[in-house]
Every structure is written in C-alpha cells, then in structure tokens.
Amino acid sequence: QVQLVESGGGLVQAGASLTLSCAASADTSDCSGWAWYRQAQGAERERVAVTIPDGYTVYTESVKGRFTFSRDEKKNTLTLQMKDLKPEDTAVSYCNVDCSRTHGMDYWGKGTRVAISS
Secondary structure (H helix, E strand, C coil): CCCEEEECCEEEECCCCEEEEEEECCCCCCCCEEEEEEECCCCCCEEEEEECCCCCEEECHHHCCCEEEEEECCCCEEEEEECCCCHHHCEEEEEEEEECCCCCEEEECCCEEEEEEC
16 A cells, blocks of 8 residues: 655745645555646546656646656655646645556545645
8 A cells, every 4th residue: 555645735826836746655666657636626636747657748738838747766756846826726736646557556645735826
C-alpha cells in the first residue's frame, strides 16, 4: 500500500505562482503513470497532467505553458509548478499514481486546496 500526501496549496492572487508537491510513502517506480488532477466546486474531476515511465508528459490545454510537472524517482515525489495562476485554476488538486498493473491499486492523495483571487 502506498500513501500519497499533497502539500503546497494556498490562497494567492491571480498571476502568482504555486508549487504543489506529492510525497509517496513507498517506491512507485514500477507503476505505469503519475498524474495531477483537480476538481473545482460543482465540477467533475479533471486530469491536469500525466507522465509515463519514458518521461512523456501530457497537459490539459488550459494549463499548457503555465504548469510544469516533474517526478523525482529517487525521492518518490511529484511536483507541479504552477505560474500565472488564474481564478479558474481554483480547485482541490490531487496526485494520482496508477499502479494497477503492478500493485493492483490506483493510489490517490487526499488533496490540497488551491484558491486564486482575482
């Protein structure tokens, strides 16, 4: 079992930057995908960015050029650097690790809240 713990959320003004971190309690290097999702109030959860073992990363259109997703395999951490934040980025952000093929589990953190004021 792997626990994921997000941190780094907060309330900032539009145009500011935030960096979210996700710490995994165990090695996830044998898993098949690492991702950040977010869920705004009243909306469905959406995938913000996902990376696969070869390092290929895909971003949802609305964050391209503003968000950068990185993974530190040695430290078992995921990082989402967010810049030029907009009020529409307000949401609870979750990290996710897809280990369904190796661990039989899809792991989720409990989320960290990001709020952007205009």
